[in-house]
Amino acid sequence: xxxVIKNGTVCTADRTWKADVLIEGETIKQIGENLTGDxxxxxxxxxVIPGGIDPHTHLEMPFMxxxxxxxxxxxxxxxxxxxxxxLVDFCLPGEDGSIKNAINEWHRKSAxxxxxxxxxxxxxxxxxxxxxxxxxDAVDMGVNSFKHFMAYKGALMVEDDEMFASFxxxxxxxALPMVHAENGDIVDILQKKYLAEGITGPEGHAYSRPxxxxxxxxxxxxxxxxxxxxxxxxxxxxxxxxxxxxxxxRQKGMRIYGEPLIQFLTLDESEYFKGDWMHxxxxxxxxxxxxKSHQASLWAGLQSGSLQVVATxxxxxxxxxxxxxxxxxxxxxxxxxxxxxxxAVLWTEGVETGRLTPxxxxxxxxxxxxxxxxxxxxxxxxxxxxxxxxxxxxPKISKTISQANHHSVLxxxxxxxxxxxxQSRYTLSRGxxxxxxGQNSQPQPGRGRFVPRPAFSSASKALSKWKELNSPRTxxxxxxNIPAGI
Ligand code: DUC
Ligand code: ZN
Ligand code: ZN
Ligand code: ZN
Numbered sequence: 241x242x243x244v245i246k247n248g249t250v251c252t253a254d255r256t257w258k259a260d261v262l263i264e265g266e267t268i269k270q271i272g273e274n275l276t277g278d279x280x281x282x283x284x285x286x287x288v289i290p291g292g293i294d295p296h297t298h299l300e301m302p303f304m305x306x307x308x309x310x311x312x313x314x315x316x317x318x319x320x321x322x323x324x325x326x327l328v329d330f331c332l333p334g335e336d337g338s339i340k341n342a343i344n345e346w347h348r349k350s351a352x353x354x355x356x357x358x359x360x361x362x363x364x365x366x367x368x369x370x371x372x373x374x375x376x377d378a379v380d381m382g383v384n385s386f387k388h389f390m391a392y393k394g395a396l397m398v399e400d401d402e403m404f405a406s407f408x409x410x411x412x413x414x415a416l417p418m419v420h421a422e423n424g425d426i427v428d429i430l431q432k433k434y435l436a437e438g439i440t441g442p443e444g445h446a447y448s449r450p451x452x453x454x455x456x457x458x459x460x461x462x463x464x465x466x467x468x469x470x471x472x473x474x475x476x477x478x479x480x481x482x483x484x485x486x487x488x489x490r491q492k493g494m495r496i497y498g499e500p501l502i503q504f505l506t507l508d509e510s511e512y513f514k515g516d517w518m519h520x521x522x523x524x525x526x527x528x529x530x531x532k533s534h535q536a537s538l539w540a541g542l543q544s545g546s547l548q549v550v551a552t553x554x555x556x557x558x559x560x561x562x563x564x565x566x567x568x569x570x571x572x573x574x575x576x577x578x579x580x581x582x583x584a585v586l587w588t589e590g591v592e593t594g595r596l597t598p599x600x601x602x603x604x605x606x607x608x609x610x611x612x613x614x615x616x617x618x619x620x621x622x623x624x625x626x627x628x629x630x631x632x633x634x635p636k637i638s639k640t641i642s643q644a645n646h647h648s649v650l651x652x653x654x655x656x657x658x659x660x661x662x663q664s665r666y667t668l669s670r671g672x673x674x675x676x677x678g679q680n681s682q683p684q685p686g687r688g689r690f691v692p693r694p695a696f697s698s699a700s701k702a703l704s705k706w707k708e709l710n711s712p713r714t715x716x717x718x719x720x721n722i723p724a725g726i
Contacts, residue, residue, distance in 0.1 A: 242262060243279045244281070248287065250622055256599060271623070291324065293613075295612075298310075316355045327358055352685065356683070362383050391457070397424040417471075503525070504534070550605060552581075554576075641658040
């Protein structure tokens with residue numbers, strides 16, 4: 241059974257050209273002119289791009305005394321509708337502290353529900369022999385990245401010694417360390433200070449998490465990664481201070497990757513000061529939205545390549561859940577939506593405005609993610625042999641984003657009223673059409689698959705040797721085999 245995506249303009253991270261794409265079963269068989277097959281998918285007037293990969297979601301995650309409302313089923317449907325064919329979700333250890341059990345628990349929850357493909361990152365929320373041992377099991381189970389929370393003191397936060405130990409373990413295993421960079425000690429002090437001053441509303445959330453808190457943590461994590469000799473991926477970069485730390489580290493030869501969110505690029509801190517508690521609470525996430533100067537920094541990072549990917553940190557809490565913090569902003573569950581909106585908003589605010597080229601858009605939403613997470617070119621590419629995760633991206637379908645027409649279970653949408661100028665005409669996951677504009681039928685829950693991500697190999701023995709011999713440094717920065725150009 242073959243399908244041909246006909247008459248479109250193929251747009252990848254590195255070039256744009258007119259071609260048909262022939263799909264056989266689940267994979268791309270051929271790219272060329274005048275291809276024929278059993279079925280045809282019309283891409284006239286549209287771009288044919290690799291399916292979006294969202295590297296950062298929290299579906300059904302237990303967090304801050306509740307559980308994120310977006311299910312694996314609703315989340316992956318929303319993703320498909322928005323042109324995203326794979327997401328990478330964060331596993332948190334349960335009460336027994338076991339990483340292995342947490343991964344199995346995520347499989348148990350996600351497998352019957354997902355209609356698009358999924359991968360996991362594993363959170364490291366403490367340090368002991370069991371965690372040290374089970375990180376190897378996680379890598380063997382296809383989870384090659386470990387996230388460290390530098391915030392959420394008393395809950396998820398890790399100390400520097402724990403982070404250093406875990407980063408060293410990542411290096412041994414060929415895994416990628418990640419951090420949520422916010423200084424949890426300072427946040428804790430500022431939260432108490434503002435509460436004591438009688439500031440209990442969502443504006444206190446913004447006051448207690450200033451950009452300096454994120455910048456300090458980003459600098460510290462980068463330094464610890466350098467001491468451990470590992471690359472580092474910094475999730476949800478929201479501000480110039482963290483971006484500046486990343487730029488400086490990259491310029492010194494460190495492999496540091498930065499992930500701004502679509503929310504941070506387009507929504508600013510004025511959302512917390514509108515005098516409408518619920519409006520602001522719905523936008524409480526960590527880090528918080530920043531002022532427009534930080535947005536300009538993030539766009540510049542995407543343009544220059546110092547920031548590589550755009551994610552969502554999709555952590556959906558309903559209005560009722562947000563009310564848990566009605567008397568105390570510290571208790572508002574942190575998180576906002578974006579899984580369905582990421583591509584359309586980035587296209588409208590990035591490509592339509594001339595900030596990004598269509599190729600840079602593809603790199604930031606798909607190809608760079610796949611490279612950094614070690615699933616390229618199975619995912620994130622339109623090449624022969626790759627999974628046929630393809631979006632027919634129509635730059636002529638405009639839409640007003642609204643809770644009324646989204647696929648999330650949320651009773652609001654932080655992008656409510658945004659006019660977007662492009663949409664997925666068709667979303668294909670491993671060759672199957674899982675979304676067709678105008679039809680709005682739900683893809684089959686359980687058809688999605690877990691995508692194991694292998695450990696990275698060391699990129700260059702020779703380079704490490706050279707560094708040892710020629711540099712006064714004692715630290716060996718052992719580059720990992722992440723494809724070049726990011
Ligand atoms: N930040 C959020 O806003 N939500 C989930 C976790 C996080 O770090
Ligand atoms: Zn060890
Ligand atoms: Zn985080
Ligand atoms: Zn997150």
